[in-house]
Amino acid sequence: MTEAAELLGCKVYYILRDFERCGNAENALWHIPKFAKDTAGIWVGYISELERYEAIYQAALAKGIKLLNTPLEHRTALEFDLFYPHLKELTRESVIITSTNECIQAGKLLGYPVFLKGAVQSQKQQGWESCVTNNQEELMRLTAWLLKLKYGSRGKVIVRKLVKLRHQRLAPNGFPMGREFRCFIYNRQILKYGYYWDGKDDLSQLSKDEEKQVLNLAILAAERLRVPYVAIDIGQLESGEWIAIEIADAQFAGVCQIPALELWNKLKDIYRNPV
Structure with a gap:
């Protein structure tokens, strides 16, 4: 550029x-x-x-x-x-969460599977498993990981209805x-x-x-x-x-x-x- x-x-x-x-x-x-x-x-x-x-x-x-x-x-x-x-x-329905405590409600609201990303960036360059979860356990684990990524999440994780x-x-x-x-x-x-x-x-x-x-x-x-x-x-x-x-x-x-x-x-x- x-x-x-x-x-x-x-x-x-x-x-x-x-x-x-x-x-x-x-x-x-x-x-x-x-x-x-x-x-x-x-x-x-x-x-x-x-x-x-x-x-x-x-x-x-x-x-x-x-x-x-x-x-x-x-x-x-x-x-x-x-x-x-x-x-x-x-776009498609999404939920913004800031902790793993909110995962249960997000999963109930959107249903599984769901797509996850930080507030700024997704991790799709690392593959499907780094973005998509099929159950509550996976959602909580991936949410905890994303929240640690300072630049990509800015303290927030987006849970999206998978399309x-x-x-x-x-x-x-x-x-x-x-x-x-x-x-x-x-x-x-x-x-x-x-x-x-x-x-x-x-x-x-x-x-x-x-x-x-x-x-x-x-x-x-x-x-x-x-x-x-x-x-x-x-x-x-x-x-x-x-x-x-x-x-x-x-x-x-x-x-x-x-x-x-x-x-x-x-x-x-x-x-x-x-x-």
Whole structure:
């Protein structure tokens, strides 16, 4: 992403991944000049702790750089318990828990099997067993594990009604590669969208009608969220219905099968204009 930004003429400044070596956000941004007028900024990298995002946001603002999402907008896009109330009708039923004591009630409410993830990230890269539980014992064990993952959970676990997505392939770890499309949206306008999974897949091609359904649903979700720069994953159930699967602060979202240059070609207009 940074290489693509540089190729298209955007100014790129590197900052340390944490404050261990520099002490604070102001020191992390010491090498960035103060801009004469407010300009848009996009943070590209790994998801940071909330406190770090807030600190960098304020330090950048002092330099005349305004990140596309405020700290509250960043949280709303990233933390499931904040965006779920806006999207209940567009996704599947979920329960937010903060301890293993709440597992019994969550299992009774949703029924088994259920899908589990942290408030920020799932652990699907580690396989199906790291996300899906079939009974109360498994639910409690996986919940305890997820709560220990500071970056992925932020102290919360999401228990979701398991849905079956249309798919043709399995990932090397056995995870079903459901028919999903990631949409990058700025101010409720689609910038680019692409198939979620790498590799060739017959399901990666959308008909005109399917494309319309996917993009309309993504825009509807963005309108309800009111977050300027957001990535929204739309997936198709085996029944053919399309639902919202996941939301993210687009600054920290992988581009999937979207060419980075094409996405930055859209973003550069935001970057060059005052905000």
